[in-house]
Amino acid sequence: MTTPTGQQPGQKRPLAHPLKTVMDAGRHPWVWAELDAAEAEILAGLLDVFVHYYNAESVSDRAEVIPGCWRGHPRLMHELPVLYWQWWSAHHHPAAELSHAGIYYAKVLPDFQDRLDSLIGMGGAMCRKGEHSSAAQNHEIGVVRATADQILTQQASDRRFIEHAVNAFRI
Numbered sequence: 150m151t152t153p154t155g156q157q158p159g160q161k162r163p164l165a166h167p168l169k170t171v172m173d174a175g176r177h178p179w180v181w182a183e184l185d186a187a188e189a190e191i192l193a194g195l196l197d198v199f200v201h202y203y204n205a206e207s208v209s210d211r212a213e214v215i216p217g218c219w220r221g222h223p224r225l226m227h228e229l230p231v232l233y234w235q236w237w238s239a240h241h242h243p244a245a246e247l248s249h250a251g252i253y254y255a256k257v258l259p260d261f262q263d264r265l266d267s268l269i270g271m272g273g274a275m276c277r278k279g280e281h282s283s284a285a286q287n288h289e290i291g292v293v294r295a296t297a298d299q300i301l302t303q304q305a306s307d308r309r310f311i312e313h314a315v316n317a318f319r320i
């Protein structure tokens with residue numbers, strides 16, 4: 150007996166994906182830095198389709214909408230492939246099981262949606278209206294970098310204090 154797809158019952162489906170060669174090579178297709186330019190272009194196209202699907206099927210509130218300008222939001226640009234690949238792995242990977250899809254909807258998706266506003270950053274409301282502002286994003290990136298610098302400076306200061314304290318107790 151064969152299934153409608155011509156497979157024998159119990160036969161594993163072959164892994165089929167436009168970025169299969171990336172997976173076969175042991176690279177991580179959710180990491181932009183591990184893709185060459187052509188592969189990154191393929192992934193970006195898949196993400197555009199995924200965003201369209203997501204916005205049509207998985208959104209119950211305006212705050213859950215992924216704006217079409219996702220490429221212009223660095224944190225979202227890095228996390229969106231992770232969401233996409235979790236969705237794909239849970240639904241289309243040959244080894245996918247029902248529990249994987251359950252975890253995607255019960256945990257992965259709501260976690261992503263809870264953080265989406267912060268992933269988009271400033272200007273999210275305008276972006277959701279289709280009016281992306283590079284200025285708002287540049288300001289956001291500047292604020293994030295300044296905060297990161299402040300944390301690193303504080304850590305260096307803490308380290309100096311600890312070293313000082315350790316040296317003081319050695320005397």
Ligand SMILES: [Zn+2]
Pocket residue numbers: 216218219221222276280281282
């Ligand atoms: Zn935007």
